[in-house]
Amino acid sequence: MRISCSKQFILLHLPRTGISSVIAALDDALFVRAAPTPKNKLMSKYLFFVPRPVEKSYLRTHETAAHLRRLLSAEKFETYCKIAFVRNPYSWLVSLYELVVQSPTHRHHKRVTAMSGFGAYVDWEINRNRRKQTAYVLDRRGKLLVDCVGRYEHLAEDAARIFESIDVDLKPLPRVGQFTRKDYREFYDEALRRRVETHWARDLELFGYEFDGPGINDATGRLRTQAFRSGFLRPPNRHQATRRD
Secondary structure (H helix, E strand, O other): OEEEOOOOEEEOOOOOOOHHHHHHOOOHHHOOOOOOOHHHHHHHHHOOOOOOOHHHOOOOOOOOHHHHHHHOOHHHHHHOEEEEEEOOHHHHHHHHHHHHHOOOOOOOHHHHHOOOOHHHHHHHHHHHOOOOOHHHHEOOOOOEOOOEEEEHHHHHHHHHHHHHHOOOOOOOOOOOOOOOOOOHHHHOOHHHHHHHHHHOHHHHHHHOEEOOEEOEOOOOOOEOOHHHOOEEOOOOOOOOOOOOO
16 A cells, blocks of 8 residues: 555555556655554554544555545545556466465465465465455445556556556556466366356456456457446546546
8 A cells, every 4th residue: 555645646555466566666755654653553453533644544555445545534535546456366366376375474374385276275265255356446335436447467558557647657667576377277177267256256347357357348349347447447536537448
């Protein structure tokens, strides 16, 4: 999670969506951060209903838009441009799995490496029900809380378009935190594919993904889920941006 008061935007940090590369390509001086003091952490976790200045609102790395709305003033949340990047859930799960397996210090490393393989990991994620990208951008009533969305699959292009629209300089995106791996589709058999399709149905539908990538309607050549095509979902209040097809 990153917040820029000078440029008035909020960058949500959905894990394994290329967001670390985007952050690395932005000027670090843009962002305001609260010191991770015990008081700031306590206020943000338990007293989130008490409005605080941004510089005193401690934010977790993977903060949701819904929780951020409770931490910030209504004016800041509504007027700041809120940006997120998403990824095909099938590919996303493989990336999450590889991150845990290849990171000995990860808190779930021992548990996941003791599993029989990727299928067992997916079943574990289904049972604990904590990994959904929609949870970062929707509130409990299903209301959309972000203004712009980009796709991991077109990361450089979408990031350039979004930040150009809000007049923020973006350097070329570096490679950050990437693992060498085979095609994500090789991790799935038909049964596992169906389990993911069922459990992550909302992510697939809202973000317009299918097993092979973004869902394309052959008749129109547009993404099946029109609201989540790359670029602006709706113009932020302070910008006179228009949607781009």
